[in-house]
Amino acid sequence: AQSVSQHNHHVILSEAASLELGCNYSYGGTVNLFWYVQYPGQHLQLLLKYFSGDPLVKGIKGFEAEFIKSKFSFNLRKPSVQWSDTAEYFCAVIPPHNNNDMRFGAGTRLTVKP
């Protein structure tokens, strides 16, 4: 089945370490891609999004993501994480066949140790 997948289930880093979380999708054609963050007890918030243009997208809180079409990937990066980045991170995709559809990957739990 067509889907979006996140291979890292739980990532543990120390403060100031660099972060890269993987996201792959299996839809052909043009897709809309997003990264959302869910802090403990809070609602889902958008970090960044991509549809077209520059494949390197900058978001809030120092996050960025790179769209690599040939790899069907949209990995999230941050050069130096902080304790406050501890949260659940979800990749989401709007597939080409239905612009109202929005699917989430399994999520990656990030724990940043002070």
Added chain:
Amino acid sequence: DTEVTQTPKHLVMGMTNKKSLKCEQHMGHRAMYWYKQKAKKPPELMFVYSYEKLSINESVPSRFSPECPNSSLLNLHLHALQPEDSALYLCASRIPGGVNTEAFFGQGTRLTVV
């Protein structure tokens, strides 16, 4: 105003009860979503309304009945639920069919079925 408001925040109901979850937004978004999120899992799409018409129904059991009475409101009517239906129910809104437009999420209703 970029808020999606969900009420109630918490709900405990018996398996024979009938209850409703409510969602409201005033961003002029004409696509509204219900997701179900179990602990440590991603949001799972349940229903999508576009211009007040049901656009996507992910084969959700009939004990969940969505309703979109107008462009600002979305309800989820619950009847004869099972304990395994206990979860966080998330509402989201978005510009329907919009390219590169994200979904805005509410805080969710934490539902416990006893």
